[in-house]
Amino acid sequence: MTRTILAIESSCDDTSAAVIQEGQVLSNIIASQKTHKDYGGVVPEVASREHIQKIIPVVEAALVEAGVDKSELNAIAVTRGPGLLGSLIVGVSFAKSLAQGLQIPLIEVQHMHAHILANFAENPVPTFPFICLTVSGGHTQLVRVNAHNEMIILGQTKDDAAGEAFDKAGKMLGLPYPAGPEVDKLAQQGEAIFTFPTANVPDLDFSFSGFKTAVLYFLQKQTKEDPEFVDKQLNNLCASIQENICETLIKKLKKAADREKISTLAIAGGVSANSGLRNKFKALCDQHNYEGFIPHIRFCTDNAGMIAMAAWYKYLEKDFSGLGMTPEPRMKF
Ligand code: KG4
Numbered sequence: 588m589t590r591t592i593l594a595i596e597s598s599c600d601d602t603s604a605a606v607i608q609e610g611q612v613l614s615n616i617i618a619s620q621k622t623h624k625d626y627g628g629v630v631p632e633v634a635s636r637e638h639i640q641k642i643i644p645v646v647e648a649a650l651v652e653a654g655v656d657k658s659e660l661n662a663i664a665v666t667r668g669p670g671l672l673g674s675l676i677v678g679v680s681f682a683k684s685l686a687q688g689l690q691i692p693l694i695e696v697q698h699m700h701a702h703i704l705a706n707f708a709e710n711p712v713p714t715f716p717f718i719c720l721t722v723s724g725g726h727t728q729l730v731r732v733n734a735h736n737e738m739i740i741l742g743q744t745k746d747d748a749a750g751e752a753f754d755k756a757g758k759m760l761g762l763p764y765p766a767g768p769e770v771d772k773l774a775q776q777g778e779a780i781f782t783f784p785t786a787n788v789p790d791l792d793f794s795f796s797g798f799k800t801a802v803l804y805f806l807q808k809q810t811k812e813d814p815e816f817v818d819k820q821l822n823n824l825c826a827s828i829q830e831n832i833c834e835t836l837i838k839k840l841k842k843a844a845d846r847e848k849i850s851t852l853a854i855a856g857g858v859s860a861n862s863g864l865r866n867k868f869k870a871l872c873d874q875h876n877y878e879g880f881i882p883h884i885r886f887c888t889d890n891a892g893m894i895a896m897a898a899w900y901k902y903l904e905k906d907f908s909g910l911g912m913t914p915e916p917r918m919k920f
């Protein structure tokens with residue numbers, strides 16, 4: 588029997604559906620919500636309304652692209668959390684109805700587990716144990732991955748996430764939301780000539796709130812002297828911000844590898860799409876002979892393909908949820 592799962596992701600501002608068959612992602616449709624740009628950040632109420640509008644066409648497109656009919660599905664998977672409550676409700680309610688209608692099992696997925704398991708969407712895949720640096724808009728974590736379904740957090744941010752640091756610093760430069768990809772683009776034409784103080788956080792934890800304040804004070808001081816400072820130095824500022832955040836992340840990843848004595852490493856999450864981080868990660872692996880894994884960019888930012896991947900391993904263990912399952916905005920790791 589060919590085992591086929593439909594997966595749904597709606598935790599923030601991307602409505603996404605994917606089909607996975609025997610561990611192979613056949614389709615991965617993502618509808619990103621553009622309206623939030625006008626507000627400079629995600630407006631939860633607007634996000635849930637857009638999910639409601641998009642979920643049916645997105646699911647239909649995922650089935651069509653995969654060449655799969657609803658009647659062929661063996662399970663429905665969905666992100667249970669963490670995420671925005673209103674956004675999660677749309678995906679979870681839809682998934683539950685479909686599972687009930689088709690009389691097939693429901694699989695709940697933890698969004699951050701899924702980011703990590705995106706590393707299994709394409710060959711070659713990491714061997715266990717490995718360490719994953721997961722960097723997204725809401726999380727920054729160093730995780731020891733012992734098996735597909737066995738992961739331990741070694742360290743994480745005490746305040747802002749790395750993606751937030753990119754977005755907030757970029758916003759100060761006048762870049763549109765989400766500023767992370769914009770900073771990345773402009774950084775490629777600039778040089779990291781400015782330095783900002785980096786928080787000295789013990790162990791394998793991170794802190795980015797001080798960095799944000801340092802950028803703010805630096806910009807205030809410079810624009811007082813030259814009101815056109817940001818315009819003139821935009822590319823260099825982006826390169827400097829990117830360098831600072833990525834260097835902090837890579838240093839801690841190296842520390843985790845040393846402490847755990849593990850030489851297989853991976854990165855995941857929206858910020859792992861960043862060209863600076865990808866380059867630094869490759870350089871780290873080359874320098875120390877680590878085996879490094881980076882998901883394809885389409886599996887880095889939020890997508891249902893990664894939810895499908897996580898669901899596949901839960902399906903193999905028959906780890907199903909009852910239809911009474913409810914969204915968990917603060918779902919534990
Ligand atoms: O994983 P993700 O899509 O959503 C969450 O689970 O949060 O991550 C979104 C975050 C945003 O902060 C966005 O600015 C950042 O990832 N991001 C990037 C890049 N692409 C996305 N940050 C820096 N460079 C990029 N190329």
Ligand code: ZN
Nearest residue numbers: 702723857889
């Ligand atoms: Zn995410």
